[in-house]
Amino acid sequence: MLTSINPKLPMRNKAASREFYIEKLGFSFFGNADYDGYLMVEKDNIQLHLFEFKELNPLENYGQVYIRTNNIEDWYKLAIDMNLMLPQAGHLEIKPWGMKEFSLLDPDHNLLTFGQDI
Incomplete structure (x- = not known):
């Protein structure tokens, strides 16, 4: 039985990612240790893991x-x-597949799409 999924996204700067996810989106630090080059955050029932990738070109990042x-x-x-x-097509709208969605980009251009059933 599968119980959860914890996506792993690239980050260039751990401090910037921590500020974005914790200070701006309201996530909390997850874990009992602060690992070099790795960040785990959680909110409600989800976790996101971010790994250091200093050479990442945000304009070539397809993390989603x-x-x-x-x-x-x-x-x-x-x-x-x-x-x-918010990307140009990222504003809140109802999609043909029955979801209300919007998207935003984190500091490394990982695309976070939020969706709710309508």
Whole structure:
């Protein structure tokens, strides 16, 4: 039986990623040790793991994760209020596949798409 999934995304700068996920998105540090080059954060029922990749070119990063939520408008408001980077096609909208979605980019251009069933 599969019990969870913890996506691993690349990061260039651990301090910048920590600030983004913890200070801006409200995640918490996860784990009982602070590992060099590795960051684990969690919020509610999800965890994201980030690994150091200093040579990463953000414009060539295709890291993506889809996060389901039951309060999409709150997350979208947070993204707007915090002036987070939304890609051109990332604004909140209802998709033909029955989801209300928006996307934002973290400091390394990992694409975080938030979705809620309609």
